[in-house]
Amino acid sequence: xMTYKDQSKSVEERVQHLLSLMTTEEKVGxxxxxxxxxxxxxxxGNITLNESFKQQVENGGxxxxxxxxxxDPWTGVTLENGLSAREGAEAVNLxxxxxxxxxxxxxxxxIGEECSHxxxxxxxxxxxxxxxxxxxxxxxxxxxxxxxxxxETRAQGGAVTYSPVLDVVRDPRWGRTEECFGEDxxxxxxxxxxxxxxxxxxxxxxxxxxxxxxxxxxxxxxxxGGRNAGPVHMGWRELLEVDLYPFRKAVEAGAASIMPAxxxxxxxxxxxxxxxxxxxxxxxxxxxxxxxxxxxxxxxLASGHDVAADGMEASVQAIExxxxxxxxxxxxxxxxxxxxxxxxxxxxxxxQAVSRVLALKFRLGLFEQPYVDADRAAEVxxxxxxxxxxxxxxxxxxxxxxxxxxxxxxxxxxxxRIAVIGPNADQAYNQxxxxxxxxxxxxxxxxxxxxxxxxxxHVDGQTEKSFVGPLTGDSxxxxxxxxxxxxxxxxxxxxxxxxxxxxxxxxxxxMVVGGSSARDFGEGTIDLKTGASNVSDNSWNDMxxxxxxxxxxxxxxxxxxxxxxxxxxxxxxLVVVYINGRPITEPWVDEHADAILxxxxxxxxxxxxxxxxxFGDVNPSGKLTISIPKHVGQLPIYYNGKRSRGKRYLExxxxxxxxxxxxxxxxxxxxxxxxxxSSSMTTDDSVKVSVNVTNTGPxxxxxxxxxxxxxxxxxxTRPAKELKGFAKVILEPGETQTVEFRIGAEQLxxxxxxxxxxxxxxxxxxxIGSCVNDTQMAELTVREA
Numbered sequence: 001x002m003t004y005k006d007q008s009k010s011v012e013e014r015v016q017h018l019l020s021l022m023t024t025e026e027k028v029g030x031x032x033x034x035x036x037x038x039x040x041x042x043x044x045g046n047i048t049l050n051e052s053f054k055q056q057v058e059n060g061g062x063x064x065x066x067x068x069x070x071x072d073p074w075t076g077v078t079l080e081n082g083l084s085a086r087e088g089a090e091a092v093n094l095x096x097x098x099x100x101x102x103x104x105x106x107x108x109x110x111i112g113e114e115c116s117h118x119x120x121x122x123x124x125x126x127x128x129x130x131x132x133x134x135x136x137x138x139x140x141x142x143x144x145x146x147x148x149x150x151x152e153t154r155a156q157g158g159a160v161t162y163s164p165v166l167d168v169v170r171d172p173r174w175g176r177t178e179e180c181f182g183e184d185x186x187x188x189x190x191x192x193x194x195x196x197x198x199x200x201x202x203x204x205x206x207x208x209x210x211x212x213x214x215x216x217x218x219x220x221x222x223x224x225g226g227r228n229a230g231p232v233h234m235g236w237r238e239l240l241e242v243d244l245y246p247f248r249k250a251v252e253a254g255a256a257s258i259m260p261a262x263x264x265x266x267x268x269x270x271x272x273x274x275x276x277x278x279x280x281x282x283x284x285x286x287x288x289x290x291x292x293x294x295x296x297x298x299x300x301l302a303s304g305h306d307v308a309a310d311g312m313e314a315s316v317q318a319i320e321x322x323x324x325x326x327x328x329x330x331x332x333x334x335x336x337x338x339x340x341x342x343x344x345x346x347x348x349x350x351x352q353a354v355s356r357v358l359a360l361k362f363r364l365g366l367f368e369q370p371y372v373d374a375d376r377a378a379e380v381x382x383x384x385x386x387x388x389x390x391x392x393x394x395x396x397x398x399x400x401x402x403x404x405x406x407x408x409x410x411x412x413x414x415x416x417r418i419a420v421i422g423p424n425a426d427q428a429y430n431q432x433x434x435x436x437x438x439x440x441x442x443x444x445x446x447x448x449x450x451x452x453x454x455x456x457x458h459v460d461g462q463t464e465k466s467f468v469g470p471l472t473g474d475s476x477x478x479x480x481x482x483x484x485x486x487x488x489x490x491x492x493x494x495x496x497x498x499x500x501x502x503x504x505x506x507x508x509x510x511m512v513v514g515g516s517s518a519r520d521f522g523e524g525t526i527d528l529k530t531g532a533s534n535v536s537d538n539s540w541n542d543m544x545x546x547x548x549x550x551x552x553x554x555x556x557x558x559x560x561x562x563x564x565x566x567x568x569x570x571x572x573x574l575v576v577v578y579i580n581g582r583p584i585t586e587p588w589v590d591e592h593a594d595a596i597l598x599x600x601x602x603x604x605x606x607x608x609x610x611x612x613x614x615f616g617d618v619n620p621s622g623k624l625t626i627s628i629p630k631h632v633g634q635l636p637i638y639y640n641g642k643r644s645r646g647k648r649y650l651e652x653x654x655x656x657x658x659x660x661x662x663x664x665x666x667x668x669x670x671x672x673x674x675x676x677x678s679s680s681m682t683t684d685d686s687v688k689v690s691v692n693v694t695n696t697g698p699x700x701x702x703x704x705x706x707x708x709x710x711x712x713x714x715x716x717t718r719p720a721k722e723l724k725g726f727a728k729v730i731l732e733p734g735e736t737q738t739v740e741f742r743i744g745a746e747q748l749x750x751x752x753x754x755x756x757x758x759x760x761x762x763x764x765x766x767x768i769g770s771c772v773n774d775t776q777m778a779e780l781t782v783r784e785a
Contacts, residue, residue: 036068146198182625205365409616
């Protein structure tokens with residue numbers, strides 16, 4: 001048996017043997033990643049491989065395929081021409097079989113997929129976007145979701161995912177805010193570790209795990225003006241302390257792959273930033289995994305950043321800086337063989353990159369088992385257990401921002417008629433977020449669906465109570481009236497009249513407004529007078545968020561605010577539900593709505609989860625992981641800014657409308673004063689701090705207990721408060737639990753002048769409470785060891 005095929009040999013032995021057998025063309029082939037959906041044709045379930053793919057396999061091979069199972073408007077893969085769960089597995093098997101049987105050395109292909117909030121393939125479960133996942137503050141539940149995502153992805157043959165997104169958001173006008181967990185590096189770091197643990201499991205070759213790719217390395221969420229891939233102005237201390245922190249935690253957890261960001265930092269594009277890719281990542285952190293570019297990033301070096309004269313120079317710069325694989329494969333595939341031949345690229349540099357690609361394939365067990373079970377794919381993907389998990393995540397991540405006079409929860413027995421109004425009330429794609437595959441209407445529960453289902457179930461269970469009205473004779477339909485009112489964008493008010501008519505007949509109005517990251521899935525738009533779907537030759541796109549969709553403002557787009565204001569004039573009880581991908585700043589709504597729910601993009605089960613909260617079946621427990629300003633002019637307003645940032649503008653102070661960590665509940669909680677196990681410690685010691693939390697209200701609930709630390713006097717300037725611990729506790733009415741946190745060097749240190757972590761002696765304030773602006777404090781003295 002050839003050494004590289006011998007499973008009893010070490011990964012290193014197998015890699016070195018295989019590498020010794022490869023030609024330059026075969027080596028370069030391993031660093032390329034063409035678009036996977038272009039490798040085959042699906043003719044009504046009959047899947048055939050394209051000749052161009054076959055030739056590429058036979059002429060040196062393909063290292064990886066990007067998005068072989070991806071479906072969305074960019075790929076052109078639809079519900080009609082796309083692959084079902086079973087067909088996707090069969091297609092990947094076909095691809096792998098050809099690669100193994102028709103390449104000289106039989107090297108399997110690495111199938112890479114997008115899985116930020118679910119596998120982006122037809123039939124895959126669509127979970128809430130990461131901004132909502134962060135708002136759950138439930139690390140264990142998120143880890144469980146990652147396990148489910150890995151299970152679905154690997155069942156179809158996907159072996160690596162381009163997630164998690166670990167960018168720290170500094171300007172929420174950025175269109176990719178929805179893909180991030182929030183603005184705090186500690187919280188992101190905890191979720192980063194959970195992601196790696198969930199996706200990769202105990203072993204990559206188990207058959208239900210995938211390699212995690214950390215992105216975007218690094219500073220991508222701090223771009224100039226919130227513009228996608230814009231320059232980043234950040235010093236090394238802040239970079240190490242804030243943006244690099246979550247990546248370091250994930251690398252320590254064993255992440256297998258990492259993706260540099262498009263942006264530059266202080267003039268150097270991340271794609272060729274040797275200090276980041278070699279000095280920090282590999283030397284300081286000991287990362288030994290794969291580094292893959294973002295799509296088209298090498299092209300940007302020669303056309304965009306302009307740090308390379310042409311494609312040849314850009315390709316050589318990238319691989320010499322530490323890039324192992326190029327997503328899309330155009331530049332490496334075109335230039336690297338020539339670069340070696342002409343002496344522009346040392347073959348040892350090429351071999352190093354190839355060895356990392358091969359090592360990951362061996363670790364994934366692809367040489368032993370390149371194929372998957374199509375029956376298992378059909379069973380696992382979109383399973384009922386995964387659907388219920390999506391609903392639980394959505395329910396735990398929805399944030400109650402306002403609840404005047406206990407407007408919520410609504411009482412089904414006493415509420416009368418409900419009007420559900422707004423452009424996001426019944427638009428399925430608008431609640432899914434970017435990086436989402438096509439969905440049949442029946443799979444996604446909108447807010448209107450959720451409310452109608454909730455009331456129909458109530459009526460079925462209580463037949464003596466009749467809600468039948470004069471419209472249709474269907475009880476749940478007649479109790480719940482609907483009108484879209486307007487679109488997300490545009491200035492048409494033709495739907496106002498119908499919306500006002502519907503609202504006038506109701507006792508409570510639920511306005512479902514916000515944003516959309518829905519690309520053009522061919523669904524058309526809605527008839528504003530009837531609410532019916534309207535597909536025509538003139539497409540309408542309501543997308544105002546998502547990748548490449550950055551904004552100047554944070555207000556509601558179009559005429560949504562005007563619609564809310566007109567409805568408000570009717571004097572009805574007004575509940576506003578935001579479905580969106582970035583914070584919304586609307587002072588008028590904050591002042592005049594009776595209740596406000598921030599639901600972000602809650603995924604396929606979002607409508608049911610929101611209905612659960614509206615009617616009290618779920619007590620809201622989500623808390624903000626991103627500060628919501630009063631005005632866009634306050635940006636940047638992230639909570640952990642420096643003490644020297646100032647106090648106010650002429651027009652307004654610097655306090656956000658809704659602070660980091662904020663979120664209401666249907667019950668109330670009381671905190672005792674924090675108690676330290678010792679009021680002093682040495683710099684190499686640790687202490688414990690505890691607090692009693694009591695549910696003082698009428699409902700059971702889950703409270704997120706947050707610990708912040710302030711360094712009172714430091715050699716270098718520090719944030720006023722920094723999150724350093726949190727716990728989610730479930731409490732019955734009247735129940736008290738003691739929550740305990742450990743405080744040691746990890747919680748007290750910062751990056752010193754020498755760019756190394758340091759704990760300085762002195763006074764520290766330990767703050768514990770329900771959000772950053774609602775805490776109680778204990779004092780800790782730290783002495784020199």
